[in-house]
Amino acid sequence: MPRDPLIGIVGKPSSGKSTTLNSLTDAAAQVGSFPFTTIEPNKATGYLQVDCVCGRFGKQALCKPNYGWCSNGKRHVPIMLLDVAGLVPGAHSGRGLGNKFLDDLRHADALIHVVDVSGTTDAEGKNTRGYDPLYDIEWLQDEIRLWIEGNLEKRWGSIVRRHTATKSSAVDTLQAQFGGYGSHAPMVQRALHRIRGLPPLEQWDKEWITKVVRSFMIEKFPTVLALNKIDHPDADKNVSKIMLKYPETKAVLASAVTEVFLRKLKKQGFVHYEEGTEFVDTFEDDPDGLKPLDDKLLQRIENIRDLVLYRFGSTGVVQVLQAAAGVLDLVPVYTVRNIHTFTGGHGENVFRDCFLIKRGTPVGKVARYVMGEVTIAAVETVGGVRVSEDDVVDAGKNDVLSFKLAPKSVN
């Protein structure tokens, strides 16, 4: 049965993890400019913005999610986030919060790596100038790799002996080792398949093991780079360097501190601000609906418009989470009682339930995920069309589902 996706937020101290998390969640993670403000890993509910299916059927006015919210067809779907604190170079050998950090990581399905592109904090999060953030991407990947490799190498002798004695496949042997990271056989299979010229497992030396672990990490920890602090003047050149060096990695430009600031002003009634967009209205735009700002704050908004919103199209924070859902290939799937009205049974509100499901998951698996181990008599999609348990979900296809349960047998 699939479980709820979990997205880990990683990054060195003071890169802006807590600020990013704050702007994605309702949780009040502590924000501070000192390393290790966040001591305990912090699980929180983030909200992923998606185009809600209610728009497809002109039902925006009746859309009322059980969890999260929907406004004008923009739905905010809850998704679990994990704030992973205290990673510094050397963590795999116990520095900083070391292995604790890495152990928390094993539960994550994808990572958002918050990178401070201002160059004003060093690898340990201490204030500096002109630091090259390319290095952060490298050492963070290395720490995760060395941690996995270390766990593997400790037992390598007995792993190989057992592998040979039981005549297992490389996939089975590795899956037995990687299961603790939440892997599954197809994931290990894909990781091995990617490596050219891979010899039989009993011939792997340190170099081959490194290649295998690197490839496994691509599967287990697909990563989005949140290039944070783009409001800083030195950010541009660092962003270009990162994009050039990692053209394959999904990267999103962000200013988490700007997002937090705008949301705060919105809550206090000073601005209209739609998260994920470049639009901020002030008192001048809506004197009847908004409170006036003093000159200092007005100037700050002007700067934010020039330095962030108009240049990049948004603060980027909403897009960071969307990118993470993208690398996991998650599709919002809506389950309804009545497939013709889209209601949940009683009342006229529609599309109350939405689940984030990996594209390509069979409908039967979705049913068990949503309903538990019950016997499904039939599954229907839009128009009352029957779908088989083996049909798969995709964006816009089999993404609205109604499950009919088999009546319980009476003995």
Ligand SMILES: Nc1nc2c(ncn2[C@@H]2O[C@H](COP(=O)(O)OP(=O)(O)OP(=O)(O)O)[C@@H](O)[C@H]2O)c(=O)[nH]1
């Ligand atoms: N200029 C700028 N500063 C930011 C941005 N995001 C965060 N900061 C600042 O960076 C500092 C560190 O931010 P935090 O969110 O506490 O960083 P963290 O990664 O959670 O740090 P630890 O808790 O030490 O792991 C704070 O002073 C933030 O205000 C941003 O987008 N731009």
